[in-house]
Amino acid sequence: MSAAAIRVDDVTVHYGEVLALDGATLTIEHGRVCGLVGMNGSGKSTLFKAIMGMVRPDTGSVLINGHSPAKVRKTGAVGYVPQSEDVDWAFPLSVRDVVLMGRYGKMGPTRRPRAADHAAVASALERVELTEYADRQIGQLSGGQKKRTFVARGIAQGATTLLLDEPFAGVDKRSEATITRLLRELADEGATVLVSTHDLHALPALADEAILLMRRVLMHGPPADVLQPENLALAFGLDVLGRGESA
Numbered sequence: 001m002s003a004a005a006i007r008v009d010d011v012t013v014h015y016g017e018v019l020a021l022d023g024a025t026l027t028i029e030h031g032r033v034c035g036l037v038g039m040n041g042s043g044k045s046t047l048f049k050a051i052m053g054m055v056r057p058d059t060g061s062v063l064i065n066g067h068s069p070a071k072v073r074k075t076g077a078v079g080y081v082p083q084s085e086d087v088d089w090a091f092p093l094s095v096r097d098v099v100l101m102g103r104y105g106k107m108g109p110t111r112r113p114r115a116a117d118h119a120a121v122a123s124a125l126e127r128v129e130l131t132e133y134a135d136r137q138i139g140q141l142s143g144g145q146k147k148r149t150f151v152a153r154g155i156a157q158g159a160t161t162l163l164l165d166e167p168f169a170g171v172d173k174r175s176e177a178t179i180t181r182l183l184r185e186l187a188d189e190g191a192t193v194l195v196s197t198h199d200l201h202a203l204p205a206l207a208d209e210a211i212l213l214m215r216r217v218l219m220h221g222p223p224a225d226v227l228q229p230e231n232l233a234l235a236f237g238l239d240v241l242g243r244g245e246s247a
């Protein structure tokens, strides 16, 4: 039996005095799109960073395909679409440059792109519908185009696990539809996708399963179950879907 795509076991993370994750435990199998929901400050970004190995847990462990994040990152098998606030959009990089970064692990120390690298970048740009923006500086893009650039980086690197931190925040409808369709296609091709979102209404169309986070995993299951008002009340403390009280 192959290892789960993502296994997070009893992970606790502090930033100084702040407890950001408190014994978070979850398993996501291959080929699944999993939506991550929780209120502001519930630890979603920290969970992504812990899975990427960018934040070291105080206790607990993370495995991607049965291996440590550091090992998997070297292979390019895990791709990360960060929150927009975590990116320096003024940096003099074009869309093509960012997507090409996804190929660095395959280029060797000289980082000189070969035909296969250029082909992978062109193909990824086409999939996210950004071919005509390839030479644009990344700060000169709309919110949705910025997100699609990072999705293309993940595709170009051949990531089989994709982590997306709020890819729909500040994004136009077209980009939202493109990203939702792409994530489904990638999962159908065998990739595993963990995607955080504040758009609870879109969750059933987006994801096969959902996780409700409040420093720890409160619930993990089919979106329709996770979205039950009593569960949302636990995680958000209010009637976020506006359905009124449950009977």
Ligand SMILES: Nc1ncnc2c1ncn2[C@@H]1O[C@H](COP(=O)(O)OP(=O)(O)OP(=O)(O)O)[C@@H](O)[C@H]1O
Pocket: 015, 016, 018, 019, 020, 038, 039, 040, 041, 042, 043, 044, 045, 046, 047
């Ligand atoms: N670098 C940091 N230093 C100190 N505290 C931090 C840091 N990053 C996050 N925190 C705190 O850790 C907690 C979890 O933050 P995190 O960003 O993981 O939550 P989130 O669910 O992604 O929030 P949001 O939905 O607002 O993006 C919050 O209380 C936050 O203030």
